[in-house]
Amino acid sequence: MTQLFDQSLTAYLRDDGRKGIRNLVAVMAAADNVNPLVRQLAERVPGTVCLPASYGRGQMGKDFDLALRAMAGLAAHPNVAACLVVSFEPESSKRITQRTAALGRTVEELCFLETGGLEPSLAKGEAILRRLHQQAAAAKRVLLSPAELVIGLECGGSDTTSGLFGNPALGLFADQLIDAGGTAVFSEPVECLGGEDLLRARAVSPAVARRLIETVCAYDELAKVNGVDLAGTNPTPDNMAGGLTSIEEKSLGALAKTGSRPIQGVLAYGEAAPKAGIWMMDAPAAAVENITALAAGGAQLICFVTGTGNPSGHPVSPTIKISANPITVTQMPSHLDVPLADMLEGSIGLAQAAKRIAARIASVINGTATAAETLNYLETNISRIGPSV
């Protein structure tokens, strides 16, 4: 069997046994009321990843649970060497640190009220962050096996080339990764509507098939409650002009990025896969929310196929952009990591395209910055599934 990667892989070993491909120091807001403090801290200590909160106050039920799971997942992410969780009152950071502890990682805490307002918090926080950076710098890379890899699979700004080339190429790589013992996570259940036959055929068990289909249907129901008939409005007129005839076809095109291996189960938003193989995560399709979910679930990197060109990357999980659209490849080269326009010309086939993706992944794992990292086009945002009170 040929090697999946053309070079040996290295990564940083964390306390919980997972390995990270970056050695980040992050500062995270437990709620939006400390975002100003968190932003200023990140500015004071260059190289610090800033993870502001979108909400965090007045959340409840499943929505609150999702937010805490995702925040803990990001704070305890293997790419994060150390994280400072900043809160207004101690309870709100405790909720996160309890969860990171359960995940086997320790994080630092800073409380605005206990420290006595902005200036003392800035001083204290800066000192903590500088210490964390020093400690992180001592970490050394060790060998990483493909079986220790968790990769997120995403597509956005999809077009005809995505379903024909970009997604099948990523799907082939995903199969190779799974065969090498690795883990892959895709999401966007809403883009599986009409792909139920495939989900049923690929689910590892009938019970998993039911969970998959139920998860997909829940989005359809949610849309209907809000007056949107997804099956009736898809494919869109643009899709139709591009040659898509049915929602099944659109969904199968999106699912092509997931390859062909048995689907192990459904993960909650930001939940880590309990074992190797390919998994579906219950997260919405909007790119930033989606890559945030995949990152929170512990994906060390995300492969993102785009047709017309989606620029977003996640600050914690390096996001590799793949496109087979010749116009995008020509017009937005700085946003792309893996151009595949030559698939359309016919000069490379699926196997070579998958190999090109693997080569770029290996290089990103070993430290090369992704296009989104270089451009600093990075964003994080956790989904909401309920209102605040």
Add this chain to the structure above:
Amino acid sequence: MAVAPTRAILLTAKDDVAAVLAPLPANGEVSVTLSTSGEPLRRLTTRGAIPFGHKIAVRPIAAGQKVVRYGYPIGVATRDIGEGEHVHAHNMRSLLSPAASDGGDKRVLHEAAPLRELVVTCLRAAGVPDQAAAAMANALTEAHLRGVETHGLRRLRPYIDRIRSGGVDAMAEPTFEHRQAVIRVDGRNGIGHYVAQRATEEAIAAAQRLGIAVALVRNSNHFGFAGYYAGLMARAGQLGLVTSNGQVCVAPEGRSRPFLSNNPLAIAAPTGDPDALLELDLATSVTSRANVVQAAKQGQRLPPGLAQDDEGRMTQNAAAALGGSLLALAGDRGFALLFALEAMTGVLAGGAYADLVSSKETSPNAPEGTAHTIIAIDLESAIGAKDYASRLDDMIARLHAVPGDAARPVRYPGERRWRLRRLRLHDGIPLTRADADDLAKLAAELGVTATAALAHS
């Protein structure tokens, strides 16, 4: 040097369609290339122009056949598609979208009387005695006249299959035991339509004498749509109420096993117009099981909130719903209504009740043991038939006079059914070609000539 033809990418070897990588004119040449191997498989000539990225059929696809891409069905062909043809919305549709009008779904009108005669002839050929054959044929034809297609001719084959397998005794005559206003009926596992019709007739006659009568039927079988029997009483100048149990399909919310059938509740009464009855007829589940069977057959998804899978979780998958359960209408209150209805049906009639009713699907040869409760209130004994009809007409008129959007008229129960019935008696019964073909095939199997009834008009 010859220019290489445009490639058409075939994503899996199973696929019926490939995507062309350049816009092509009619009679253009493409090289079909398998995505996974990159190998050119064969050359193909386009029939008609095909835009960039659009699909070309790599083999003929018959109308009604599923179209496969990515190794899975992406829809169904709505007409015969030839090799090399452009495949798009003009000749293919999603399996999730409601059936568009195409060959298989096109409806042709059939006169009611010959259709009824054909059913009678088929049943006789299957060994059913005349009276029972007439009872079933009447109920099936009335289902189509009133737009209750789910309880119509499509059921003829399964009914006949069950008679032939010995699950139903076509020769059985029900027995009647009169105790004042109560008639205890033993269906003796006879044909449900016949048993129910006979019981209804007994109830009508008894109510004419006594003012009210109730027929409690046990050991019967599926009797079609309940409104039919309630309507028989209404047309005899009575107020009729009918309920029945049947195959279990409704689970308590969040429970994994169905416990009750969706006992229909039918109430019918005469208005001043002999061809317009009040006819309430509802399954007490949020939808009828027949609708779910139909959705499963057509590969359509159910609307949300109707059904649970076999683990008690909500599902929109029709097949999963068939293996699971339906929900009662109006949640817990509907389930309570259902429970009480069963207490006045299977329990009261001395027949099988709740989950003791045998399943046609799991034990096709065992008697179902279905129970019906049929109540007739004679209107002469009450307020007087004439007075009743005029009061009901007044209530209907007052309902119609409630102000609101004229484009969305408010209807009383039965209004649509009986309007359809008038229309269809005049114009004919619309049957899909597929349904007409199925019926013709059944007739042929039974050695019956169906041409008169099923001639495509």
